[in-house]
Amino acid sequence: MFGLATLLYVQRASGSFAAAGLVSAGILAGEGIGAVVQGRVMDRRGPTWPLLLVAVLFGVAGAALVTAVETGQPLPVLVALALVAGLVQPALPGASRALWSDLVPPGRLRDTAYGYEAISLEVFFILGPAIAAFLVAAPWPGTGVVVAVALMAVGSVGFALTPAVRARSAAMADRGDQPASSVGLFGALARPGMRTVALASLGFGLVVGTVEVGVPAVTAAAGSAPMGGLLLSAWSVASVVAGVIYGMRPWPRPLHLRMPVLLGVFAVFVAMMALTGPLESLPVLVVTMLLAGAVITPQVTAHSMAVEIATPAGTASEAFGWVITAATLGLAAGQSFAGFVVEAAGPPAAFLAGGASGALLAVVLWLRRATLAPSAEPASVPA
Template sequence: MSVSLADYRSALTVPGATLPVVFSGIGRLPIAMYSFATLLYVQRVEGSFATAGLVSAGSLVGAAIGSVAQGRLMDRRGPSGVLLVVSTLFTVAAAALVAGIESGAPLPLIVGLAFFSGLVMPAMPAATRALWERLVPSGRLREAALSYEAISLEVFFILGPGLAALLASGPWPGTGTAVAVLATVVGAVGFALTAAVRATPPMRPAGRPTLLGAIGTPGIRTAALTGLGFGLVVGAVELGVPAVATQHGEPWLGGALLSAWSVTSVLVGVLYGMRPWPRALHLRMPVLVTGFGVLVLLMWATASSLPLLIVAMLLAGGLITPQTTGQSLVVDAVAEPGTATEAFGWVVTAITVGAAVGQSLAGTVVEAWGASGAFAVGGFAGVLVGIVLWLRRRTIESPPDVVQLSLH
């Protein structure tokens, strides 16, 4: 199914969408900002990247677990109450974290506070994505709305880390963390209090609830696998690009290239949505993940030449938004009724875990074999996950009516 610019405009202007869109934008901006700002904050105070990495990892692990737990609660109880409660807890946890950093509290306590703050950080991506299921009917407008979610999230991933670095360089290194917390709470509370969100009823999952919840569905496990593969590749590249730029004597180029990578992703994502290929989701996702891995391997092969590396990187960036859009569409197609928010939370968790593992593996390889080795890690991981997705493709095959729509 293709999506035009008019479809984006129509989806974003459906009755009840305006205020949720505005507040979700504010609340999702810090998604890539909070942990990075905290990392910079701790590093400036403690003078150690190792300590800062542990604290940042704590918040990321907490967020990975929290997105699933909050998603399940939102499905069962509706999003408004859950978001208001976790926003309150997040404010308290973040304030305690800042107090601990400023007072020189023991590292285990700081890591624990970071973990808890991540756990209760409002799961805005899952909440906003699920709202479109109620506001927008299935078909072209639903796909346009989910594409907007993926594209806007990519924009926030561009802006967040840069804003965090800028604010951390000021007189107080905790400014970035404070701004991220404020934006998250304002966005989440404002979103929760809009009429459209307050009117969202609790959903009872089809069939008998299980301990596994949404991840018990084979299709959702495959959707999470797409997120894991995506995160592995992105995490490795995000570590490798600054390392290669520094190796070439141009450390400033690392941030510029990652920003350009994301900009390319957004632009190509809009164009790709007008005529996606392959059309069928169960074929599209293995192809996109494998292609992503292959293009990152091309970055590995061209790393000795900055101009060629830049070309390969921009080509790879073009496959980012098509993947994140496809992940939302897969959840939309295969999640059991009443489990969509939790299901998307699993995808977010898989991406977060994948990025953390990708960065860790790439960092080890870079130390042992050089900066370009990070791209080998990401590329081979993407190809391997793509092969597994191809073997599992039938678990995310769209229902016959959706397949028929996608072929016209």
């Protein structure tokens, strides 16, 4: 909700999708860096106090960004404030995914938990864009940003104070040691398999970023800006339904083959969204979006499962932070690039660019598939 609400708010205030895309990209770039830094701190000190601190800072940063938009500050100032807001945006996804290792045993049950996590996230991706799109049409277009910041801050505090999170923090404080494999600038990313997962997440974010700018541009040209949020929500509905079905019988079964195949299929479906053509045919866009949306949850679930294979012990929050960083940097690049492409050549060109980028990275993943093959997994030690 926060990213789309900010994009629509800045576009309404400035009249430029390119400017709005840069501000939204600033949020995502900051979020990508912050996810790794916060994840590394959480792996050492536990999630409770880091989340409580950044929840407060995020509220302040969000207020500063809204004030800058309202007072007509220049674009570089808006992008800088957006970057700060992203840096202190609470790293809830990484903290939540890492918590599953405390709650369920490894194996099939944990894979199911990651599937549930991906599907539950998609439920909020259904609600968030729709709410953001409607609130931008409120008497004050910044309403969606304020509501999103408040929800994130309150939700982060609530999550940080739950018994499971506090127990994880207490256990880490009692342990008092540092994850040895997390030493160094890149930490968990030093593993070849972890870099492959990050590339898959980067490609996923890059393709999604072009869609998140291209779709509102199509609906705005068709005379219905709020329709963009509804279409993105429908995209997530398709993702949830397909995720449940796909989880029953995933294909390809081997995880090291699944990630390049899923990204390649996703890229092809997004490129097909260019068939909307110069007349902005919404029915064609809806059909192709639903096809593309069906591949979202399977990819997110596969990324979480691959982290189990690739990550060093004791660095789960940081490892998931790298996955989120890669996705958000991809989103930032995709949104920023798509904003310029939309203004220069129209929304169909943005969909083609996103599809081509995803296809290229799918080829790279295929070439690196051996880093996540079963033989590449570290030998398990019986308890």
